[in-house]
Amino acid sequence: MSVPTAAADPSVRAPLPVLGRDVTVPLVTGGEVTYAALDYAASAPALQRVWDDVAAYAPYYGSVHRGAGYLSQLSTDLFENARRTVAGFLDCRTGDQVVFTRSTTDSLNLLATALPDGCEVFVFETEHHASLLPWRDARVTYLDAPNSPRRAVETLERALADRDPYGPALVCVTGASNVTGELWPVRELAAAAHAHGARIVLDAAQLAPHHPVSVRDLDVDWVAFSGHKLYAPFGSGVLAGRADWLQEAEPYLAGGGASRKVTRRGDGGVDVEWHDGAARHEAGSPNVIGAYSIASACTALTEAGFDALVAREEELIGAVREGLADVPEVRFLSLFGDDAPRVGVLSFVVEGWNSSHFAAALSAEYGIGVRDGLFCAHPLVRRLLGGDSGAQGECGAPEAVPGEKSLNAIRVSFGAGTPDEHVERFVRAVRELVRDGARWNYRTVDGRCVPDTSARK
Numbered sequence: 001m002s003v004p005t006a007a008a009d010p011s012v013r014a015p016l017p018v019l020g021r022d023v024t025v026p027l028v029t030g031g032e033v034t035y036a037a038l039d040y041a042a043s044a045p046a047l048q049r050v051w052d053d054v055a056a057y058a059p060y061y062g063s064v065h066r067g068a069g070y071l072s073q074l075s076t077d078l079f080e081n082a083r084r085t086v087a088g089f090l091d092c093r094t095g096d097q098v099v100f101t102r103s104t105t106d107s108l109n110l111l112a113t114a115l116p117d118g119c120e121v122f123v124f125e126t127e128h129h130a131s132l133l134p135w136r137d138a139r140v141t142y143l144d145a146p147n148s149p150r151r152a153v154e155t156l157e158r159a160l161a162d163r164d165p166y167g168p169a170l171v172c173v174t175g176a177s178n179v180t181g182e183l184w185p186v187r188e189l190a191a192a193a194h195a196h197g198a199r200i201v202l203d204a205a206q207l208a209p210h211h212p213v214s215v216r217d218l219d220v221d222w223v224a225f226s227g228h229k230l231y232a233p234f235g236s237g238v239l240a241g242r243a244d245w246l247q248e249a250e251p252y253l254a255g256g257g258a259s260r261k262v263t264r265r266g267d268g269g270v271d272v273e274w275h276d277g278a279a280r281h282e283a284g285s286p287n288v289i290g291a292y293s294i295a296s297a298c299t300a301l302t303e304a305g306f307d308a309l310v311a312r313e314e315e316l317i318g319a320v321r322e323g324l325a326d327v328p329e330v331r332f333l334s335l336f337g338d339d340a341p342r343v344g345v346l347s348f349v350v351e352g353w354n355s356s357h358f359a360a361a362l363s364a365e366y367g368i369g370v371r372d373g374l375f376c377a378h379p380l381v382r383r384l385l386g387g388d389s390g391a392q393g394e395c396g397a398p399e400a401v402p403g404e405k406s407l408n409a410i411r412v413s414f415g416a417g418t419p420d421e422h423v424e425r426f427v428r429a430v431r432e433l434v435r436d437g438a439r440w441n442y443r444t445v446d447g448r449c450v451p452d453t454s455a456r457k
Contacts, residue, residue, distance in 0.1 A: 016304060017048035018231065018417030025367045028440050028451045033367035036422035040229070041178050041345045041413035042371055044209060046293070047231040053296040054233075054289055064288050065257065065279075079288045082295035083278065089298035090223055090240050091214035098240045099278045100291045104205040105130040107224035107239035108172070110281055111201060112138070114249035119168040122159055122198070124152070125379040126179075126335065131172045131203040131224075132379075138170075145383050148336055149185040153192055160196035169198035175207030179377050179384070179411070181317075181345030182336050183207075190219045201241070205229050209415055210313060210343035212306045215241060227294045231301070231416065236290025243277070251280050258283035301416070309416050313344045316414055316423050320346055323427035329353075329434050333384040333409060344418070347375070347411040349385065350434060355408045356449040361438040364451045366429040368422070371411040381409055 015021075024032040037045055057078065062071030064079045083098045092098065101107045112134040115121070121135040124143045141159055146152035156171065163169060171193040176183050186202055193200040199221040204213050208225040215223055222241030228234045251258040251274055258280055261273040274280055301309070321338075324330045329351040334340065350358050359372035374381040385407060412426060441452040 015419050016231075016300070016416040018045040019048060019051055020045050021417065021419070027367060028364040028453075036366070036368040036425055038412045038414055038418070038422060038426055039369050039371050040209070040415040040418070041181075041206060041375075041411060043228045043234070044231050044415055045417055046233050047297055047300050047417070049300045050232050050293050050296040054293050057289070057292060061289075064286050066285070075288050079286060079291055082288075082291040085295035085298055086238055086240065086291075089213075089295075089302060090238075091216045092240055093216055095243060096215065096241055097243045097246060097278045098238060099246070099281050100286060100294075101224075101237040101239055102235055102287075103130075103228070103237040104128075104203060104224045104226040105134070105237075107237050108201070108203065109134040110239055110252045111170075111222060111224070111245075112136070113252055114245045115170065116168045116245065116248070119170055120163055121170050121172060122156065123172045124155075124174075125383070126177065127172065127174055127377065127380075128178050128203065128205070129376045129378070130205070131174060131201075132377075135172075145335060145380060149188070149340075153185055153188045156189055157192045157196070160192065160198055163196070163198075165197060169193075169196070171198050171200040172203065173200065174203045174205075175213065176210065176343045176345070177335070177377075177380070178206050178345060179347050179375050179380050179409075180334050180336075180340075181206070181342035181347075181413070182334065183211075183341045183343070186218050186220065194219070199242070206343060206345060209301075211310060227290060227297065230294060230297045232293035232297045233290065236287055236294050238294065246281060247276060249281075250274075251283060253281070253283035255283035257286070304416065313415065316418060316420070317342065317344055317346070319420075319423050320412065320427060323424075324430060327431060327434055330430065333381075335380075335384070344415055345411065345413040347381075347384075347409045349409050350430075353433075354449065355410045357438070357442055358433065359410050360442055360449040360451065361433055361440070362426070362429055364442075365433075365439055366425060368426055368429055370426075371413070373408045375409075375411055382407065385409065 020037060023035045025035045026032050060071055060074050062075040064076050087098050101110060108131050115138055120139045122141045122143060123132060126145045143155050143159055146155050173189050174184055175186055190200045201222040202220040204223050204225040207213055209230045213223060222239060224239050227236035258275055259272050260275045263271050265271055331349050333347045349355060355372045359370050362368040362370055442449050443452045
């Protein structure tokens with residue numbers, strides 16, 4: 001059983017076609033401009049290929065694992081084939097499971113419920129909140145931010161050497177920082193974890209859209225990522241890796257799909273026999289379109305070739321850095337140094353500017369969408385900015401007052417769908433705003449810096 005699929009795009013040096021590439025937005029200074037989406041680290045636009053594949057499947061939509069009819073059978077095949085596609089994309093080992101979830105956050109919370117009793121978790125303070133916070137029922141050791149990849153490995157080795165060697169342990173680490181874009185030494189951290197009897201889960205939310213991720217080669221026990229950062233629509237994610245802890249745990253959600261057999265007892269209660277395998281943690285009607293969209297994105301990226309995608313992204317990173325190298329007011333944030341390998345994520349502050357004011361001006365006056373705030377990585381951004389750990393901060397911006405210093409930063413991020421023109425416009429806009437200032441007045445509304453529509457500057 002099969003449904004039509006879109007043809008692969010043979011171009012690898014040009015941006016991959018994405019939804020929204022022709023959307024125009026109004027400028028406060030008058031007129032419209034094509035929107036420059038430079039917030040890929042939050043949510044990447046869906047690939048046109050993914051959208052076309054989903055649209056081709058939509059007429060065939062049916063319940064998964066729950067029907068004898070043709071459409072239900074076809075949808076079930078599509079769902080399970082998507083699981084196999086993701087396993088291939090991640091180069092999973094024989095026996096590894098692929099569980100479909102809602103997001104990276106959901107995946108890591110699922111794993112957190114499957115930890116063995118007494119498990120100790122080790123996590124760097126540099127993590128996104130999705131991987132920093134789920135371990136509420138475990139004993140957690142938070143590790144200080146390292147200043148180099150080598151120091152990261154050394155820090156982990158020291159912490160693991162001090163733990164109880166007979167108890168279970170889990171290390172959680174990002175593959176690429178959502179703040180600095182820097183690549184972490186995942187393979188070396190995995191080796192350190194295993195040498196001390198610990199397991200490791202990789203948060204690949206920012207890594208998988210930019211670089212190949214091989215569970216086998218990196219030797220990680222689990223990997224988690226989100227569809228909405230991998231050029232697929234919202235609402236889908238993956239947890240892939242070893243089956244034993246997941247099999248031994250109670251189902252993440254109780255309900256249909258997770259249960260194999262339910263019977264009434266003589267005392268009026270019920271007995272439940274839970275499924276083995278991925279179904280154990282996929283209760284309810286599954287998000288077949290979400291799973292299929294992730295598989296479509298995996299196929300599209302594989303066919304485009306990561307070598308070419310990485311090379312082009314490095315050119316864009318170089319264009320930003322070189323274009324702003326002679327603007328001393330701009331300071332990029334980094335843990336490992338400016339020359340550290342990274343994905344297309346760069347965060348910075350601008351001397352004399354409130355970061356929310358600067359981001360608002362980029363949007364309102366140039367049609368450029370970036371992110372400002374603490375990026376759901378509060379401890380890391382505060383450390384990089386030298387701020388008070390008790391200072392206000394949300395995943396969005398704190399109170400934004402034009403001209404006042406703020407404990408937040410600006411993040412520009414891009415990927416496979418970014419045209420050269422968007423990066424060129426960003427560089428030009430930053431230079432002009434630093435040199436000439438904003439052309440419009442701004443005010444704070446509900447904690448956001450927005451154009452003041454009552455008066456021009």
